[in-house]
Amino acid sequence: MPHLRYRADMQRPLPDLGPRGEGYVAIQFVLFAVIALAGLLGPAWGGALRPVTDVAGAALIAAGGLLALRGVLDLGDSLTVVPRPRDRARLVERGSYALVRHPIYGGLVVAAVGWGLATASPVAVLAGVVLGAFFDLKSRREEGWLEERYAGYATYRARTRRLIPWLY
Numbered sequence: 001m002p003h004l005r006y007r008a009d010m011q012r013p014l015p016d017l018g019p020r021g022e023g024y025v026a027i028q029f030v031l032f033a034v035i036a037l038a039g040l041l042g043p044a045w046g047g048a049l050r051p052v053t054d055v056a057g058a059a060l061i062a063a064g065g066l067l068a069l070r071g072v073l074d075l076g077d078s079l080t081v082v083p084r085p086r087d088r089a090r091l092v093e094r095g096s097y098a099l100v101r102h103p104i105y106g107g108l109v110v111a112a113v114g115w116g117l118a119t120a121s122p123v124a125v126l127a128g129v130v131l132g133a134f135f136d137l138k139s140r141r142e143e144g145w146l147e148e149r150y151a152g153y154a155t156y157r158a159r160t161r162r163l164i165p166w167l168y
Contacts, residue, residue: 014141021083021145024138031134035112035127039119046120053117060114067165068107070096075104083142091150099165101143101156105135106163135163 017023045053072079074095080086096103109132116125139162147153162168 014137014144016141018082019084020080021138021141024083024141025081027134028131028138031127031131032108032112035115035124035131038123038127039115039121042121043123044120045122050120053120057114057116057118061111061118062114064107064109064111064114066107067096067100067110068104071103071107083138084145085149089149091146091153091156093156093160098160100161100163102135102139102163103165105139106165109135109163132163139163 015023017027074097075092078086078089078092080089100106109128112128112131113125114128116122116128143153143157147157150156
């Protein structure tokens with residue numbers, strides 16, 4: 001049975017899904033595959049709205065990709081694919097991390113919804129929303145580990161949005 005942790009600001013304890021949270025990574029890759037395949041395999045909507053969703057989708061893919069890439073670059077050698085921070089990692093509060101605590105997750109969600117719009121796939125759009133809910137949960141588990149590791153994390157969390165700059 002996975003180890004569970006509880007914090008006062010969480011409704012229920014979230015499972016670790018492995019010593020470093022490897023299970024969260026496996027789930028997110030399944031969601032990525034669902035989103036990609038849904039966009040490629042259909043069904044797709046058509047009509048007069050299609051050119052608008054094509055442009056909006058492309059813009060969201062670009063914006064999400066830039067946010068995620070900036071998050072990767074800002075983390076530098078603190079980057080890890082698993083949610084538990086690396087032993088020698090430092091708390092990053094600059095660049096994209098001054099806007100949101102999880103810019104990589106947020107960027108991937110924005111890009112996933114954009115993919116759904118660009119491919120006119122209602123299933124891909126819905127899966128992008130599911131990815132957003134999943135990253136919300138994953139980020140909550142990760143923040144428990146970050147708060148254990150960094151004394152200033154609670155202050156940083158209080159002043160910074162979670163996933164999407166200026167929105168959430």
